[in-house]
Amino acid sequence: MEDKIYTSRLSDFYKDLLTEKQREYFLSYVNDDLSLSEIADISGISRQGVWDTIKKASKMLNDFESKVGYMQYYDKVSSALDAAQAHLTELSEHKDSSVSECAKRAIDALSSIR
Missing domain, CATH: 1.10.10.10 (Winged helix-like DNA-binding domain superfamily/Winged helix DNA-binding domain)
Known part of the structure; x- marks a missing residue:
């Protein structure tokens, strides 16, 4: 399979x-x-x-x-984007509103390329 x-x-x-x-x-x-x-x-x-x-x-x-090697490259980039999004999601809950807002903008930017 x-x-x-x-x-x-x-x-x-x-x-x-x-x-x-x-x-x-x-x-x-x-x-x-x-x-x-x-x-x-x-x-x-x-x-x-x-x-x-x-x-x-x-x-x-x-x-x-x-x-x-395009498929392998795509898989690596996709994994890196997933990891970056996970880290940014954690930062989006930061106490400092400037940090959390910056993280949210970065998440939006990552989402737009998927």
Whole structure:
């Protein structure tokens, strides 16, 4: 299950780099949970042809992430934003109103980029 989630997330980041057929078959298989036979029937090709296209697309998505690392970078930035927001939330309850107001403005600024 974890592998399917990872693969689905990869497609969220890099699917536009696949060919139209690769994207169509891959998303039907991973996100729509269609079987190879169902995709083959819809597309008018063999199950093996569908499988080969999906495997190639999966390899390409993994290669893109290995080279570019955008998903990993996104996860790191997202974690850092979560941590910053948690610390700012604590500061927003500070006794000194200037500190708490500054923290609230920073929280609003962080929220606007998500």
